[in-house]
Amino acid sequence: MTGLLEHRPALRPDILLSPPLLDGPATVHLVKDPVSGASFEIGPKEHFLVSRLDGSRSLAEIGAEYGRAFGRRLGEGNWQQLLALLGSRRLLAGGPPPPAPAPPGPPLTGGLLRGTLRLVADADATTARLHRALRPLLHPAVLALLLLGCLAMEAVLAASFGELAASLWWLLRQPVPLLAVATLMWLSTALHEFAHGVAARHVGGTVGEIGLRWRLPVAIMYCTVDNYRFLDRRRHQLAVAAAGAFANLLFLVPFCLWWAALPPDDDATRRTLGALLLLGSVQALVNLIPLPPLDGYTMLGHGLRVTRLAPASSGYLRLRMRDRTAAAAYPPHARRLYLGYGIGSAVLVLLLAAVLTGAVWYAATA
Incomplete structure (x- = not known):
């Protein structure tokens, strides 16, 4: 037993551990192998031990810390059980290499009425390039100015709600402008998804997939963020979840300036822009409502852990x-x-x- 307690095992450095999460009556931590993609849950006591397997502390030292924290010592059988679990999942440094990730499936799945099309081979690399291009805009001071601009825009639009509502009612009876607004709204939805990916890259996350998903007659872009649950800082998780709605509002700013610059007698263009601004604002703000599957629900979950x-x-x-x-x-x-x-x-x-x-x-x- 002495030999076992002198052992200094370490997790593989790429293994991800989540902050504590409330799940029903229990508190859990998620453990994920980013190579295989496999994940599982552990309790607070197991997390206390696993998070200290860094190769610098012996099992005896970790056991002493555990005893002070939880009032009981771990026996040899407890350590053997834990190390066997981690070893069988290939999570320990120096052990067998992790299983190779499963090859990606075909880019197109499903059929005509419903399906999914993966658009890029390496979503994380694509998002990294977008992040590098947009990095100057992601400085906190720049983001604060952009946010203030969006809030000012929404205040102006709220004061003009009557005109915007009348414009929307007019638009619903005009097929050509309606098609133009629908196209712009679809583009805004695509930007919403890319914004999640860029925000994830900015705070250390990874993007697993970018593609197109359809349930006819609706087809939307999607961007899958793999490890947002494992980001250490709560504000980073909130930023990733809120990025889509923020992008929707930024998308509206030039159209709002155009709308504001038009004279009242420019009837068709002003009404079309007014309807776009109303629909786009609703799209962004509704996404912040804390009901599933909206981004606001995800934000609330992150905020409450x-x-x-x-x-x-x-x-x-x-x-x-x-x-x-x-x-x-x-x-x-x-x-x-x-x-x-x-x-x-x-x-x-x-x-x-x-x-x-x-x-x-x-x-x-x-």
Whole structure:
């Protein structure tokens, strides 16, 4: 046993460990092998041990730290079990090499009505090139100025809501301008996805895939960020999630300047731009609502350090109605969070339905 405790094992340096995440009544950490893509969950005690396997500390030293933190010593069997698990998953430095990643599937999957088309062979390299080109714009001072500009634009548009709503009602009866606005909105959606990827690269994330996904008659771009859950800083996770809506607002700025510069008697162009500005603003702001699968929901999960927020809240509320004793076993902060989100999301859905009904009535009678 002494020989085992003197051993100084180390995780492979590329292994990813997530911050603590609330998952139902439990707190978990995610462990991911970026080579194979395999991931699994561990508890706080296991994370305490795994995160200290850096090759500089012996198992005896880590065990002493564990004893001080949790009030119990680890036996030889505990260490053997943990090291066997890590070894079988090829996560230890100096052990067998990790399995080669599975080759990418065919770029085109699915059929005519629904499917996916991968557009680039190396999404991470493509996003890295975009990031290098856009890096001057990603300085915090520049981003702050751009954000202020977007907020000023939204204030102006909010003050002109009546005109914009009337423009949208007009647009719905004009096929040619409607097609032009729909095309621009689709382009804004594509920029939204690329913005997630560029933001991920900027804060140390990686991008797994860029492609086109369709469920006819709808076809949209997508950008998959692989390791946002493993970013150390919460603000970096929030930035990646918010980048898409920010890009949608930036896309509208030149059109807003054009709209503002037009005289009131330039009827068709001003109305077309007004409708675009209203639809684009709704697209960006709706994405910030904390309901799945929107970006605002992802941001809330990052901010609260919780995974599967909506299903976990639903599960807790069902359990609370069925068995209050079992629900009381949840930690106090989990009970508050899940109850608050369950009630808040229901109220939010009702408010959104009321706002949408009011907006339709206002546009129809304006």
